[in-house]
Amino acid sequence: MTGARVGLTVTHRRYVPYGHAHYAGNLVDGAYVLGLFGDVATEVCIRADGDEGLFASYSEVQFRSPVRAGDVLEVVATVTRVGTRSRTVDFVARVVCRGRPERGGSAAEVLVEPVVAVTATGTVVVPAAA
Template identity: 40%
Template sequence: MDKEFSLTSRVSFKDIHYDGKVVAGAHVLELFGDAITGLALMNDNDEGLLSKWENVNFYQKVNPGDFLKVYARIVSSSRLKRNVEVNAWRVTGLKEYNGNNDLVADAKGTFVIPFVKAKGV
């Protein structure tokens, strides 16, 4: 079973939500959802259904023009549930920042898959 998925996205100026050209944290959560969907498709051939978020943390503001790399990783699973950790990092060009100062957000979540798509785990 593949257990990791990543995506990279450029934050658009149309994503500005707050004064001062700051992007809403909900945009990062949407990217987290996209990464989890990709992970579910890769592992279970189904988009799955996100059932909960927990421990959502925002460390830095996100601005238009930022490139974010989002990683989703299955940390545990049962027949119908997948527990995941996701995080978003700011990247510049082809060089990724590796220090904690560039971690934008992280969270834990759970998604479920339909019984008919479940693989034995």
């Protein structure tokens, strides 16, 4: 499918490996999620415009809840505005599963209610249509 349109939504899921923990409590830095936003934005551009596009900027980023190693994140990007070459995209990263090391080395659970970890709004740019 090509043809940028408002409402186009792409979802990725990713397990957060323990090798990405940088802080006490197996916390992962915010840049990890921003990288995931870049990945899902790339798929948005491919689907909408047949090109990987380039991330131009964030106008807002909110770190709402910690991300930990052992989490499974659901990362969603939704196109909210389409310009000639730019697209405004809203992002949300939710924790949908969480490791529970206090119950055992490999224990984990699916969360009944996903936890919103990070939200953002960004702009991507694609080449002019041929």
